[in-house]
Amino acid sequence: MQKTGKIIARKKYSMTFAITGAAVFILGWVLFYFLDPAVFYDLGLYVALVGAAFGLYGLRHLTARQYKGIDVEISASTAKRFLTNNAIMLALLVMVIVIMIMEPRFMKLQVMLDILTQSSTRMIVALGISFTLLIAGTDLSAGRMVGLAAVISTSMLQTADYANRFFPDLPHMAVIIPIILSVLACAVFGLLNGFLVAKYEMHPFIATLAVQVIVYGVNSLYFDMEPNKSQPIGGVRPDFVALGQKKILVIDGVFPGISVLVPIAIFFVILIWFILNKTVFGKNVYAIGGNREAAVVSGVNVFKTIMGIFILASVLYGIAGVLEAARTAGATNNYGNGYELDAIAACVVGGVSLNGGIGKVSGIVSGVLIFTVIQYGLQFIAVSPMWQQVIKGIIIAVAVAIDLSKYRKK
Amino acid sequence: MGEYILEMNHITKIFPGVKALDDVSLKVRAGTVHALMGENGAGKSTLMKCLFGIYHEDDGEIILDGKPEKIMTSKQALDLGVSMIHQELHPIRFRPVMENIWLGRFPMKAIAVDKKEMIKKTKKLFQEVDLDIDPEVLAGALSASNLQLVEIAKAVSYNSKVIIMDEPTSSLTENETQHLFKIIRQLQEKGCAIIYISHKMEEILKIADEVTIMRDGQYVGTWDAKDLTTDLIISRMVGRDMTNRFPPKAYTPSDEAVLKVEELSSPLPKSFQNVSFELKKGEILGIGGLVGAQRTELVEAIFGLREIMEGTIFKDGKTFKIKSPRDAIRENIALLTEERRATGIFGILSVLDNTVIASQRKYASAGVLNNRKRIDAAEKSNAELRTKTPNMDELIENLSGGNQQKVLLARWLLTDPDILILDEPTRGIDVGAKYEIYTIMHKLVQAGKSIIMISSEMPELLGMSDRIMVMCEGRVTGFLNAKEADSVQVMNYATKFMQ
Structure with a gap:
């Protein structure tokens, strides 16, 4: 396979996800305690959940056997593959957000x-x-x-x-x-x-x-x-x-x-x-x-x-x-x-x-x-x-x- | 003789890892029967499939009636006046004979199929080729030989300029073969050219005008049939350089028989009958014969995949019943099947899963697997055979044919067999991997295991076996000591009931 996109070391890639995940997770809890529950209900918890998912994804890539030593390629074709592989999940996410906006x-x-x-x-x-x-x-x-x-x-x-x-x-x-x-x-x-x-x-x-x-x-x-x-x-x-x-x-x-x-x-x-x-x-x-x-x-x-x-x-x-x-x-x-x-x-x-x-x-x-x-x-x-x-x-x-x-x- | 109606020049066809056709040429004159000969795997069918648009040649040109053509589909081939009678027939069994013939070009009346017209056309066609079959009878109700004749009638119905007949007489009786020859003569008179593929020497010498011989995907030559004899054809088909294609032997089989088969017969009358042989400890017993000699059926029966009607099998002097492969595996027998894709690999599973599937119980206690043990076993076994795979989690379908074959060998070695049955162990894999598989086979017999090897490649059969058992039409026709045997002897035994 020809690699044309930007190449990122696996370790850096996983760390980015793990750290972003942790940050979003903490942000979620902060939001949970500071946002007005009458307006935003438990939004903070959901944000924290997304953060946790990101973090776990990062950790998995950091430790899993099959990814060891293989660098990550970011290009149009890998992005497209990511979108097709996770299309249903992404559609679901969009739907959830839309419903949240329509009906808090x-x-x-x-x-x-x-x-x-x-x-x-x-x-x-x-x-x-x-x-x-x-x-x-x-x-x-x-x-x-x-x-x-x-x-x-x-x-x-x-x-x-x-x-x-x-x-x-x-x-x-x-x-x-x-x-x-x-x-x-x-x-x-x-x-x-x-x-x-x-x-x-x-x-x-x-x-x-x-x-x-x-x-x-x-x-x-x-x-x-x-x-x-x-x-x-x-x-x-x-x-x-x-x-x-x-x-x-x-x-x-x-x-x-x-x-x-x-x-x-x-x-x-x-x-x-x-x-x-x-x-x-x-x-x-x-x-x-x-x-x-x-x-x-x-x-x-x-x-x-x-x-x-x-x-x-x-x-x-x-x-x-x-x-x-x-x-x-x-x-x-x-x-x-x-x-x-x-x-x-x-x-x-x-x-x-x-x-x-x-x-x-x-x-x-x-x-x-x-x-x-x-x-x-x-x-x-x-x-x-x-x-x-x-x-x-x-x-x-x-x-x-x-x-x-x-x-x-x- | 007439002008060339078909020229195939310098055709090359490469499959992953194998050069199936290497600069092959075939020139056929109008109004002649041109025999195409060669051993199994010489590339005859591949060449014909290129002509018929099933495969596409990587290099070379096809000239039909003076015009160069690029044949992409079978439909196009038919439109260009090339039709083919396939070696294996695939009729639509639950539809009438006539629908099988006119499929894809039914006579129509507005938007409906014109059944009356179809019956009329079929009757006329059958009259032309002197066949007495009801057009409306179901294809599945016909005998194999009648089906074959219908298939020939179908080829005639296309009014083709070139008709390819791949082993057309394999299911015909003597009388029906004469009938076929009569049809062929009629076609010839109409100026039609026939490419005739057959293993039956006598037939070739009788019907063919010219003979082209192929070997190992290469063109050997074209001769007038009247200048040829059976022996000449055989020697040109098999005669090739055999130095250094096999590792040197460094072992001698013992006299002790590990497997003894007595009078084994299949319930199917056309399959193996009254087969008896002995396999010695540390021996490679080759089984030779042509396609259809029932060699695969025989070993599959020994492995419990097919029914046995009569006969006994002794392992280490004791008889035992084999009802399923599980019984055979328990007796330490392993079978590497002929069809790697169909009955060997699990394409969508990993190399790891593929390697350990036959020996799973060894890595489990109370049904729960120990993953470490599985991985260790698979890694060790594949390392011994030098399987090339990125890792154990790779899907097996991403490996080359040779490496897939090694994984399958690794699978069986993990069951620790005494007897390995290898059915065409090097089919479809490249020369380098072949040599490695031969080396593994030698190591195994040195370690005291015994091997039964079916091979349709003459040099492999002669170069790897200690003894060769030759079969023809389900029966054993002879045993040869591989050291003294030559290919002509094997061919003679293999065609014993055909000459």
Whole structure:
């Protein structure tokens, strides 16, 4: 490659970012304490956050192995590459700033906390579905499994004095038992997905479409049993609801607290990152996605890995379903409908390739966050839901087009 | 004889790392059959693909009917009167035969395809070439030989001046071959020139007027067919300088057999049948034969990738069942596949991931990988083979073919195999890297490992093997001691059922 632009030593480059980041970070805190909260709300915190991101970027370049000794080139072509690689992120940033100007209340810390809370269950579904995308498959049954887990868990966790109990004579049991049962129910269908795909080499689109329909049918049958007869499940026990609604780290007057869903989602993000990057199973997932034939030749147990993928994914959907039920303190058989499409879209926007083998947890996380921010932000400035749909669709198309053009240039 | 209808002058084609064609010329007269001959990999197909617009020559000129032409696409080639019957057929199996023939130039009636006209045209065409096939039957329902004949009819339908036939008789019976020759004679009478590629000597001597021979991407010469004999052709195809292309041997294989294969047969009747052989410890056993001799199928079956109907495999004197590559790897057998891109590398993964994929369990406890161990193993193994890569995180698809091949060898060496099966280990890599791979092979047998090497390159087969097993049409036709063997003997065995 011909280097035409200005060359800067890697060390200087990283230090610039680290120092600017630190300065902006401090500036943020200063602003936070000195700006009028009635006008600027928590703007200072956001500025500090941007500073922290800059600083971390600098530190990463200072320490990471792959950048060692390679100088940075700044020219029209590298700038263009930076813009294409981060187009979605930059667009998001612009959008956030525009919304903040139009509606300053968007600067409130509470907004960010809400976004994180809303992202939590979607994040868990997206992490599950990403495994199936990594092997160039898909999983259409995700949303219906969320619904199944929601219905099963709430059906066994109603207060004793609730009038329309699903199981009128069910004794009081530990919260964990219905949770495990509902996750297991999902795992059974995950096993079916995996078996159809691995044993009969069925395309996951078809296999999971069939299972999606089956899961919904089974769930509806269960939901329609006497005496419930398809009534929405209510009267959910408060100790279960706490799982989705409890706030932690509340400091009166200072910090409104974070929903317990956020640390739960973070736990699963770390867990999945670990599985994908640090285990034989994870490496096999990438290998099968990268070149299935070569994986067979290399002695990868393709059958076991595919079974594992679909079971693990269904367990995650089950957990998301349980949390969703707890968050909303209720369930119907239509819970989770369409979640799989949102999750797939988030993964794809986050850089997961539908051709398999390419995708990182960090990408999935940003993909999910981007979608929630957009949805929340558009609601915030009162864009009509119909326009929201149009905008969401455009974002998916543009994001994937940019992503593909990145690879095509090679 | 007539004027030249086609002249390809000084054609050079370079692929990354390999000069596939080096100053090759081909001159074809109107109304003649011109045979193009050479070993596998001599560059015949590459030359024809340049003519047909699939590849673009880097240097040289193509003159068609007196006019120099730059052929960029197959469509253009067809418009210029050049058509090609490919070695491998790719019919659209779920569409009728006639749609396969007229694809891209359907007879139209306003905006709709004129089905009646299409049937009529197809019937007329089939009459011309004396074929009795219903135009509306699905292409997938035809036998391989009928498909081949349909493909020939299709080439005729373009009214081409030049028709390229790449191994047209590979799936034809004796009678059908006679039928094909009749069609060829008809075409000749119409003034059409035919470029005929085949390994079958007898056919060539019978049908061809002139013969051009290529070797290693270079032009050897053009002769009148009546001046040639089978032996002359073979010696011109393979006769080349063989000094210093292989490292010196410094080992002797032992007599102990590590692998014994008895009467191995595939369930497919056209694949390998009743194959028996022994592989000695510290030996390089070469497997020779032409494309289609089922050598790859045989080794893939031994590695658990293909079904075995009958026969036994003994490793170190014990029989064992192989159902999948995992079983073979457990028995310390490794297979470097022929198609590097399709079944070897994971293009979008790093050199590191590519190197350790077959031996992952060694670096893990309870399924959790130890990254340090993986990197160490990959670095050590690649350093031994002198793989050139910027670092272990580089994507393997950014490496050259030779270095990719080394990474794949490194992958298998990490599984610590007793037996390495190498299927065309030096295909598509340059001379320097070839020599390095040969050196590695020698080191491995010196260390007591055994190698089975499939090679379609005659000098490689003769220069690297201790013994050579030759196959023809799925059967073993002979064993040769490489020291005493020459290429003519190998060729004779390799074409045993074709002469």
